[in-house]
Every structure is written in structure tokens, then in C-alpha cells.
Amino acid sequence: NLRKRFLQLSGNEETISREHLDTIPALAENPIKAQIIEAFFDKRNQRGDEAGAFQEIGFEQFLMVMCHFRPPTLKMTAEEKEAMRKEKLRFLFNMHDTDNDGTITLEEYRKVVEELLSKSGAIGQETAEAIADAAMLEVASTNVPHMAPDEFYEGITFQHFEQILKGLEMESRMNIRFLDVDTTTMRCGRSTS
């Protein structure tokens, strides 16, 4: 039960802060630990239009973030599935776009790749940069095929992000099997209205 887990994490308090999540032992091995924790505190992942970050979050916000990981049900229409996919992609986008300017710049992307490879041993920074550069080039080539040599590709916008990850079918992949699925979906549904 998520409520119990929340209380367990927060030490029976009403809110949790970054330190509470940091101390989870299983997360220590995770290369993108910092980004994941940050995502919980990111205001953009809540339903409002605010930006910035919380210092502490309550159970409602915790649940809100978890909502992003609910699986699609059989009865969903194609539009609902599309909306769900957008929501999940938005979550990922927010994780990459740390300065909240609406685009993922080359520097941010490089950081992402670097973090991803951080736990895998001594990888040169150049390799990470090269991979990020190649990936960025690919995004640019797919979305804006004809650019004059002196034009500048600012960064990956959300549309471009959606475009390149079209093939991955996020709504089927980015899911967690929750122990009590129905309550979660219900709450998520209520929060949207």
C-alpha cells in the first residue's frame, strides 16, 4: 500500500524531503538517482502550471507523481491512450530539461548521457559527449531536415521529443504494477477533474 510506504519513508511524518528518499539503500546503485529524486519534487509534474521545486512534498503530490506510471486499461480509447502517452513523455521531458526553458539543450542532454553511464565504470567524458552529440544530431536531422549551415538548433522541444520517441510506445512501457491499482487510478482521475 502506497500510503503505508509513504509513512514508512517519511518516518511517520506528513511530508517527505529529499533526504528521506536519498537514504533508500536500493537506490544507491541507480545511476540516475538524483534525477529521479528531483522529479518527485519538481512542480511541473503536478497538475498545476507552476515551475520550480518543492522542498518537501506531501502524500498528494507523491501520489501525483506515481500517477504518471499507471498502465493503460483495456477500456481506453485511442485518444485517451494518446493523452496518457503525452503525459508520460512530458514527465521524461521534465526530467531532462533541468533549467525549465522548454527545450533540452546539448549541455543538458550531455549531462543525461553522462549520468546514465556514470555507474558503469571509467567511461571517458568524451565518449559520453560523443554519444550525446550523435543523439542530438539525430533529433535535429529527423525534425528539421534542412538547415542552412549557419542556422542553429536551439534544443529539443517537446514536439521533437515526442517525434523521436514515437516508436517506443511509452504508454505500454512506462508502467509500474501497483499493488492496489484501482485506488490509484481513481485518485488520479479525481485530481484531473
Added chain:
Amino acid sequence: MPSRSGSQRPPGSGRSSPERGLLLLLLLLVLLPLGDASSAGVGHQEHAGNHTAANGRHNFTKKPFPVLSLDYHHIQTPFEISLWVLLASLMKLGFHLIPRLSNIVPESCLLIVVGLLVGGLIKLAGEKVPPVLDSRLFFLCLLPPIILDAGYFLPIRPFMENIGTILMFAVVGTLWNAFFIGGILYAVCQSQPDLNKLSLLPCLLFGSIVSAVDPVAVLAVFEEIHINELLHILVFGESLLNDAVTVVLYHLFDEYSAAGPVTVLDAFLGVISFLVVALGGVLVGAIYGFLSAFTSRFTSHTRVIEPLFVFVYSYMAYLSAEMFHLSGIMALISCGAVMRPYVEANISHKSHTTIKYFLKMWSSVSETLIFIFLGVATVDGPHSWNWIFVTVTVILCLVARVIGVIGLTYIINNFRIVKLTTKDQFIIAYGGLRGAIAFSLGFLLDDGRFPMREMFLTAIITVIFFTVFVQGMTIKPLVELLAVKKKQEAKRTINEEIHTQFLDHLLTGIEDICGHYGHHHWKDKLNRFNKKYVKKCLIVGERSKEPQLIAFYHKMEMKQAIELVESGGGVKMPSAVPSTVSMQNIQPKKPPPAKSAERSLPQLPKGREEEIRKILRSNLQKTRQRLRSYNRHTLVVDPYEDGFGDLLIKKQKMIELEKKMNNYLTVPAAPPDSPTMCRARLASDPQAYSVKQSSDSVPTIQVDLASPQSPDSVNVMDEFRRAKQQQEEEEEYQGLMMKPPQGPSGPNKPGEADTTRDPQKLTRCLSDPGPNRAASLLCSQLSLWSRNHTSQN
């Protein structure tokens, strides 16, 4: 012998229309088996002749020395085998000459028809049909290549993600089918006067034989319909894993059909036996897989026999499992799946290609032979047709399958994230084809204990024919009609790879936060264990520490480099998304410095460096991926296979194009590290083509922007103009004036120079390097070169 000469004539040579070619092939196939059958007759005569000669020897009559004699008996068996294989391959050839036919009718049907024809012809000729579908031959020689091919190239990720569903279908589904069919058949038989000799156990045995979905048939049919990955892996996985169930049920009923009623203890033992058979098979396969992976660690000096280890270890895994009556198929699958990641990291590219090609070749021939033999055995086999039995069997098979799938899906959907829709269920039910395994198992039945054996065989053959012909032919139009999702022909882009890994870690992290030990958590644990301990033992050298993303990236860069060299470098390759985006467009803008002259200066080397990168990566869209489907007929073309001779020819084209660019530039004395010098040095290398340089150059700077060249040249000219302006401003940049001319030609030259150097290095190294050495060579070359140039300016 007329047939001999007939077999030497190459079929269809020089004919224009494919139909006549097929006619010729048919003629040939008629003659071949006739020749085969009559050779057997000749062989007998020879034998008789030998006897008389032996008798004659006692009287010691001197005969003239035989200058030319015929001894067919000597080579009979291998000759017949080769004849059959040749027939199968020629048939395959023939079918692909007629695209119309192969679109409508799946290949398996055509092959069965051919088998029927051949069998019929042999029978007409009065000869005895060779017992081709002998169970030993089938299980020991024909089946393993197909299963190994399937297991080695099994897509592990989707298989593991759906393993629960697959196991449910395989185990529970097959059990349900077997008991349902057996039970109802028994009831029906009891009500018929002529059939009520059939007791329950033989019926159940029959039910278990006929209920198993056959991997060979499924592969053959599903390959051609290109259905989406999920459905493919579900049906195919089920067909592979139900072997364990089939083996256990078969042996169980076989044993006890003579021994009397089955008690609860026997049923319990049956369950235990099933677990032993299944898990034992997997374990045996895994052991051999690890052995093979370990052996491949030491093969860096004897690369030629690397493929042999893969094949022999796998075959031994199969035989060992069969020895203990464990499931050989599961052993083979687990052996292939276990050893693949480690072996691929250890062996060379050529060995990898060899393994791929040999597996595809053997499995293809095997499959063809199986279907042809099925046809032949149909004509030959003793038949006893009983209308009621056969029709009831066919109907029951369909009904049982449908009910089973619907019922199971209803239960399974509660546990799945991605639910199976009705369309999916229909395809799964419809794709449950029976094939040659069922027939061979029926053939194995002992005639004494099963007096109804012939009836069983007839029924089995009817079911097989029905499923392969009717279901096989109609599944393609049905898939179109129902608009079932097809396989996406997408290539793995680097973005997808990055995000797949990112997602893995993300989901694991969220699961950890939730305190929920879901399958991401265990998968992550397994991966870490794998990386820490297993890879260190089984993979040679420092390749064991390479994370997956980097390995993927290296592979891609390697392919890019090869494609670049092959196609001629500067010329824009026709790619899916023609793009003029270069790294310049992506690099963050540098703040414009005070002097305009300075601005153009740092940009040049950057531009050059990025141009190379751009050329390298400009065709990311065209990345050809490693094999992703099981399709027998289309192997992904490996760029290596084109041969390095072609590479050098293409080099020449590149150089010629480059010469055109040279016409616009001054090419004075070049600084030592410039690519011009590099190429000059290379000119002494016998393999390089010599390049005429300064003789063609024109000392004026005539820029022709209207020339329809690749955007490279536009860049080139732009930079050049900037350099010219710069020259007018300051005199002391005279020295640098020399550099910009090389700069513009830089995009092609450095790319060339490096790639001229590298293919030769590649040529030498890749007569068998390790898998990633060449890629890292190329990368290091390029980064070295670019670093040189950035440091120069």
C-alpha cells in the same frame, strides 16, 4: 543412365521467363527421384553381380580388367541424401522465381504438394518409397537446426517480458487441449460401434500428440505474415515451450496404456516428471551454453573454428537432454539463448557472420525437407480412413484451441499490463498450427500396443494438412482484414537506445521508492550480478566492462564508417531523411569576439571537425540493424560481406570527386599534418591510389555557388570566401591563407584520408580482429585527427 545426365543439366539456365524455368525444375524433380529409386534397383543388381563374380573367383577365370565400372552401392546412402537436399533446394529456388505464387500460398503448402507429387511418382514407378520420415532421422537430424536457429536468435527481451503468458499457454493450454480432445474422442468412440475398442488411454495419448502447436509450422507461416512482435513471440514461444508438456504426456500415456488404470500416484509422478523434464532440459542447455561461452573466451588465436564450437556444444546439449528423456528442444533453446551474449562479445565479425549464415542455411534446408517428407510419407504411410474419427478430431482441435485461448486470456489479462485484445486472441488461436512433430510422434507408436495406429496416423495427417493448408493460406488475408498491427520496420536509433536504458533505470528506481519488488527490480539485480561476476569470466579482456550503450554506439559508428567508405564519402548518400544538419548547427554559439577576423578563425577548425562527424553520422537514419526477425529469406546485409575490393574502387570515385573540388583551390606547400600530406604519404603505400594534386589547381579563387554540389561545397565556399575577406584585411594571416584552402577541401579530405588509412587498417585488422577493436580504432583515429587540427589553430 538417363537420369544421371538429366541431373547434370542446370535447370532454367538462360531461360527468360520464370514459368519455363519452373517447368524445367519440375521435369528435373521427376527424374531425380526416379533415378534414385531405380538406382536402388541397379544397386541390387550390382550386388547380385558381385556375388556371381565372387563365385567365379573360386574357378579363377580371368576377366578383362574393368576400365569403367559402376558401383552404386558404394555411395548409395550419401548419394540419396544429397539428392534429397538438392531437390529441396531446387524447389525453394523455383518457388521464389514465381512471386505471384508465393504471395498467395505459403511455402510450406507448396512443399507438401511437391512431396506428395514425388511420393506419388515413386509409387507409380513401382518402387518402394524410402522411409524418409523415420523418427530417428527427424528428431536427430532435421529438427535440431531449426530449433537452434530459433533459440540463438530469440529476442530475449520480449520473450522474458511475456514469459508468464507464454508458459500459461504452453503448459495449461496444451494440457487442456490434450484432455479435452482425448476425452471427447473417447466419448464419441464409445458411441460408435466400430470404434469402441478404443480405451481411454490411447485416446488421451492421441490427444496429447495432436494438441501440441508445432514450432516448424508456426515459423514457416508466421515468417511470411510479418505480424507484430508480441503476437509472434507469444505463439512461437508457446510452440517451443510446449515440447516439455508433450514429452511428458506422451511418455506417461505410452507407459501406462499397457499397464492398466492410472492412479493418483501416477498423476502426481507425472507432474513431478514434467518439472524435471522442463527444468532439467533448461539446466542442461544452460550448462552447455556456459561451457561454450567459456570456450569462446580462448579462441582469439584460432578464429576459424569458433563457429564450430557453437554448433557442436548446442548439438551435444540436445543429445544429452534426449539421452535422459528430458526436453531436447528446451535444452537447445536455453543453450542458444544463454551463450549468445557472451559468445558474440568474444568472437570476430567473420565468425559471427558464419554462424548466422550457417544456422539460417541449415534451418532453411531442414524445414524444406521436413515438409517434402511429410508429403512423401502421406503417400506412403499405411492409411485407415474413418470418417467420423477424422472429422471429429479436426473439429475438436479447432474448438479446443479456441476455448483454451479465450479462457486463458481471460485469466491472464488480470496479470498483464498490456492486455490481449480480441483480435490478438483470434490470431493466437488461429495460429496454432500442427506439424511434423505430431506426425513423427505418431509414427513412433508401437504397432503392437496400438492397433489403431494407422487410424491415428491418418487423423494426424489430416489435421496437419488442414491447419497448414487452410489456416496457413487464410491467415495472411485475415491479418489484413482484421488490421492486426504489423511488425514495425523501425531501426534502433541511438535516442531510443538511450531512452530504453533510461527508462529501465527510472522504473527500477520508482519501484525501489515504492518498496515494491517488481520484475524491474529483479531484472536490475540480475544485470548487476551478470556484469559483476559472469561477464568477467566469460568475456575476454576489457570488453567485459563495456556498458551496453557504448557497445551499441561503437557498432553504429562502425557501420557508418563502413557505409561512408563504401559509398564514396563526400557524395551525399540517398538517405531516408536527407538532412543538411551538421554539428555546427547544434554546437552552442560562441560569443562573437571583437575582431571579425578572429571569429572566422576558430570556426574553421571547428567546422572541419564537425564536418567529419557529420559525414560519419549523416546517415544515422540508414543504420542497418542486426537481425531482428526470423525471416529465412532476408538476412540483413552485412557491409563487410561486400568485400574490400569494392571499397578501394569506391575510394577512387571519392578521390575523383575530390579532385573536382581541388580545381577551385590553391594548394601550396602544406603543413606536415594536413590531410594532403597524409595522402601523399599514403601514395607510397601500394594499396592507395595515387592522387594528382597541385597540377590541376587554379590559382584564382573562382567561387561558383550555383554549382549543384552537395552542401559540403557550399560550406566550403562560404568558408573560403570568409578566408578571402580575411586575407584582404590582414597580411600576416598569409600563412593561414594556406590553411583555409585545405580547410574547405578538408571536409572531404580528412574524411577520406582517415578512411583511406582506416579501410586499409581495417583490411588488415579485419582479416579477423576482435569485434570492437576496429570501431575504436576508427574512433580514435578521427578524434586524434580532429584534436590535431584544433590544436594547430
